[in-house]
Amino acid sequence: xxxxxxxxxxxxxxxxxxxxxxxxxxxxxxxxxxxxxxxxxxxxxxxxxxxxxxxxxxxxxxxxxxxxxxxxxxxxxxxxxxxxxxxxxxxxxxxxxxxxxxxxxxxxxxxxxxxxxxxxxxxxxxxxxxxxxxxxxxxxxxxxxxxxxxxxxxxxxxxxxxxxxxxxxxxxxxxxxxxxxxxxxxxxxxxxxxxxxxxxxxxxxxxxxxxxxxxxxxxxxxxxxxxxxxxxxxxxxxxxxxxxxxxxxxxxxxxxxxxxxxxxxxxxxxxxxxxxxxxxxxxxxxxxxxxxxxxxxxxxxxxxxxxxxxxxxxxxxxxxxxxxxxxxxxxxxxxxxxxxxxxxxxxxxxxxxxxxxxxxxxxxxxxxxxxxxxxxxxxxxxxxxxxxxxxxxxxxxxxxxxxxxxx
Numbered sequence: 285x286x287x288x289x290x291x292x293x294x295x296x297x298x299x300x301x302x303x304x305x306x307x308x309x310x311x312x313x314x315x316x317x318x319x320x321x322x323x324x325x326x327x328x329x330x331x332x333x334x335x336x337x338x339x340x341x342x343x344x345x346x347x348x349x350x351x352x353x354x355x356x357x358x359x360x361x362x363x364x365x366x367x368x369x370x371x372x373x374x375x376x377x378x379x380x381x382x383x384x385x386x387x388x389x390x391x392x393x394x395x396x397x398x399x400x401x402x403x404x405x406x407x408x409x410x411x412x413x414x415x416x417x418x419x420x421x422x423x424x425x426x427x428x429x430x431x432x433x434x435x436x437x438x439x440x441x442x443x444x445x446x447x448x449x450x451x452x453x454x455x456x457x458x459x460x461x462x463x464x465x466x467x468x469x470x471x472x473x474x475x476x477x478x479x480x481x482x483x484x485x486x487x488x489x490x491x492x493x494x495x496x497x498x499x500x501x502x503x504x505x506x507x508x509x510x511x512x513x514x515x516x517x518x519x520x521x522x523x524x525x526x527x528x529x530x531x532x533x534x535x536x537x538x539x540x541x542x543x544x545x546x547x548x549x550x551x552x553x554x555x556x557x558x559x560x561x562x563x564x565x566x567x568x569x570x571x572x573x574x575x576x577x578x579x580x581x582x583x584x585x586x587x588x589x590x591x592x593x594x595x596x597x598x599x600x601x602x603x604x605x606x607x608x609x610x611x612x613x614x615x616x617x618x619x620x621x622x623x624x625x626x627x628x629x630x631x632x633x634x635x636x637x638x639x640x641x642x643x644x645x646x647x648x649x650x651x652x653x654x655x656x657x658x659x660x661x662x663x664x665x666x667x668x669x670x671x672x673x674x675x676x677x678x679x680x681x682x683x684x685x686x687x688x689x690x691x
Contacts, residue, residue: 401671546609587610
């Protein structure tokens with residue numbers, strides 16, 4: 285079972301078919317809106333719920349609560365159930381399997397349109413003529429153009445799925461650029477997203493700049509170490525580590541990264557609280573837990589961390605621990621999610637993400653859940669700020685200013 289720390293959207297468990305009341309295999313009366321074929325999933329969900337004592341309700345109330353309200357509403361907003369396709373995609377992301385795509389980063393603009401926010405250097409989208417700030421309005425499917433938008437998460441995902449497909453196949457996309465419509469045909473290639481990027485040139489004052497987009501890949505720790513090594517090799521004397529808009533990811537990955545900034549092998553990185561016996565018991569994750577020969581590798585280097593309201597969970601561990609170790613934190617208050625989700629496989633091929641624990645950072649234990657990580661220096665960027673505009677990035681500029689005041 286994997287431990288996840290993320291703020292991905294939660295999807296309720298909804299059943300659209302109905303059947304007469306019946307008695308399920310766990311011996312409780314099931315409400316009238318249950319379908320017997322759903323009960324296997326309910327039972328598979330029920331077992332870990334009661335093992336972790338996530339609720340105090342009796343079994344009948346629990347099962348009917350899941351059926352009638354869905355796991356996210358009945359348990360908590362971070363608990364979610366994924367179908368087989370989404371579960372496979374999630375595992376592929378963790379294992380860096382990659383997918384057939386065109387090498388483009390897409391975001392939603394304020395109007396709900398799909399905007400090109402980034403391009404893979406030398407990728408097929410760039411070669412076909414796609415440009416940053418283009419708006420994707422239609423994608424061809426079976427010879428017909430399908431309108432797309434990002435007004436809802438579902439619409440955005442539908443558009444992404446239309447663009448992705450088998451490697452080597454072509455897809456035609458209709459975009460608007462400066463109000464003019466244009467159609468571009470792009471060949472899909474294998475895309476393995478890079479979760480960590482670094483600025484090729486140092487910022488003023490010999491400052492290296494590294495962005496961690498997600499902790500959701502099992503290679504993020506290695507990617508981060510390689511990126512930091514690269515900027516240090518260029519002569520960096522200080523680091524700016526950017527986890528803005530980072531939704532979180534894998535607990536082991538973020539712990540491996542923060543261990544690089546802690547030279548005491550007995551130091552507590554994260555404590556996992558278990559509430560099954562009422563009063564919490566804690567499992568302390570120490571540096572030695574990783575057996576990492578490189579722990580403390582970056583201890584003593586001046587660090588600034590950039591955060592915002594979309595920095596969640598694993599990102600909050602990252603920011604809170606480095607703040608605890610003396611890093612200066614710049615930006616706005618984080619997402620405030622300090623819980624751990626454990627992934628349980630379902631026989632259908634899907635999975636259930638159950639909130640099983642709360643985490644605390646450092647020693648004494650620093651609470652994050654519902655408390656958030658607050659910056660040492662609150663700085664807000666303009667609402668229409670473009671992430672590629674370093675000159676207009678007030679948070680980044682403040683971090684540079686602060687680090688340049690340090691010897």
